[in-house]
């Protein structure tokens with residue numbers, strides 16, 4: 001079997017299986033933890049609405065924090081927006097998603113995708129440099145941080161190499177690109193990439209607690 | 218050849234000439250072996266793990282932004298004061314023992330067992346350098362309430378006998394004598410009588426029936442007793458049916474701050490039982506931040522069901538009676554700034570109440586920047602002010618407050634927390650600073666329209 005066939009066939013199936021099983025187990029584990037209800041008398045109603053509001057409001061720092069967090073926030077946004085554009089805007093990705101879901105939409109111009117991918121890689125590199133050099137980030141970082149960085153960066157880099165036909169046969173590059181995405185899927189439930197789902201739970205919970213108190217969320 | 222070791226080089230730059238900070242030392246309580254300490258620490262940390270805290274443990278992306286909200290990091294730039302780092306060993310233990318892939322970590326030895334030495338090292342991070350002010354909880358992009366996790370880590374540390382001695386001592390006194398600072402019931406009664414004379418007002422104690430039960434902070438009873446007279450004067454001016462009760466007059470909760478849930482519950486239950494005994498519909502809590510959190514937000518959990526009365530911080534009570542026109546106050550020609558106690562404002566939601574009162578007093582309020590929910594902590598909360606070895610760090614973070622206050626140009630700082638007040642006044646003395654912190658309640662009592 002050619003590498004590309006493996007990547008498109010059994011490779012993808014295995015990756016999706018591990019992804020789904022890991023994801024379900026991690027979420028079930030959280031839901032199995034005892035739920036602690038707050039029986040203090042709420043100052044304000046609308047706790048659930050406050051929880052939902054917090055999911056959105058924490059996309060931006062409160063004004064007094066903005067100055068000290070600017071660099072980190074700009075980097076994080078550049079990287080995340082870049083990834084969304086590349087993943088959801090490129091024609092081959094849309095075809096891939098359509099083959100599973102039947103959904104499709106208009107792709108963005110190739111130039112935009114290439115530019116976004118290049119900017120994303122640059123942001124990822126600067127992010128890595130910052131993690132290695134900033135005293136706080138260096139101290140708190142662990143294997144998960146660096147491995148998740150690698151596993152996020154590889155699909156973007158291999159994707160760029162594939163469209164540019166640089167570094168090998170197109171089929172090989174495409175196979176590597178798909179395999180790197182599969183590695184991403186496999187790692188997703190085990191490490192911090194899960195934040196893209198858990199973030200909703202943690203923001204919502206904090207939003208509920210402090211909305212009940214009438215405090216700032 | 219000198220026999221002096223170079224382990225502790227001389228420090229000749231400080232006021233007090235000494236050697237440079239020795240390695241962190243930690244206190245221990247109880248006579249148990251190290252394995253047992255470790256087991257207790259982890260078991261009690263895990264015991265309180267619920268869906269909310271487990272979600273927090275899983276959500277961190279190690280972005281480091283919480284450091285930028287914490288006065289300890291901002292003032293020292295020492296990365297060990299990064300809020301989430303203060304929980305690092307507990308996070309590791311969680312990953313190994315409680316997380317969805319714990320078996321995996323154990324099987325492959327990915328997360329090492331933590332040691333009792335590490336727990337000892339972390340004592341400084343969990344107690345000396347965290348006031349549980351919750352500023353970091355407001356900045357975290359993942360919405361992790363780090364202050365709550367620190368509280369949970371303290372449960373583990375307490376059971377392991379690994380908390381600072383001073384905090385243990387005052388918490389134990391509170392449990393055994395009814396007050397952390399020697400304000401026993403008879404001392405309280407004496408002081409209440411004295412304040413009744415001083416304010417020429419009736420201080421009601423042990424009334425059988427009353428609509429309002431009032432409690433005091435030990436810090437007020439021992440250091441700022443005018444709070445007793447001021448409270449009585451306001452309540453009498455309103456014609457309220459109110460009382461102190463000697464079985465539940467103390468509102469502080471050092472058991473909570475130290476991390477002992479049983480002691481926390483015992484202290485809370487005294488007030489709850491006192492309120493039930495006199496049929497109170499409302500419990501008014503004194504100018505104390507953590508006392509408010511302990512009863513207003515955690516009281517029902519200690520009681521096991523919703524509280525059969527309302528709970529207000531004195532600033533909320535004053536704001537209500539002033540807004541409804543029941544209490545009239547004179548205008549005061551004074552320029553002030555206001556220090557928001559973290560547990561009343563940021564963590565408690567009563568940020569506006571003191572501002573309503575200050576407006577009624579006609580004060581020229583110069584807000585600090587940042588203020589309200591984002592105000593910097595005084596550095597003395599969470600029991601930190603009791604810990605002597607933390608003094609130097611506490612003064613360092615207090616410099617932030619001094620800069621904030623100076624920038625407002627106000628002469629007087631008002632607040633509604635006696636613990637903040639004692640931290641301010643202690644630091645004021647240390648720095649020979651000329652700014653006073655005064656009580657908003659006392660200012661109201663001095664300016665009643667009679």
Ligand code: SF4
Nearest residue numbers: 277278280281283357
């Ligand atoms: S700000 Fe929140 S997500 Fe970022 S390191 Fe701190 S706790 Fe973790």
Ligand code: SF4
Nearest residue numbers: 287300348350351353
């Ligand atoms: S709660 Fe306050 S003192 Fe504690 S880590 Fe967070 S910001 Fe720092």
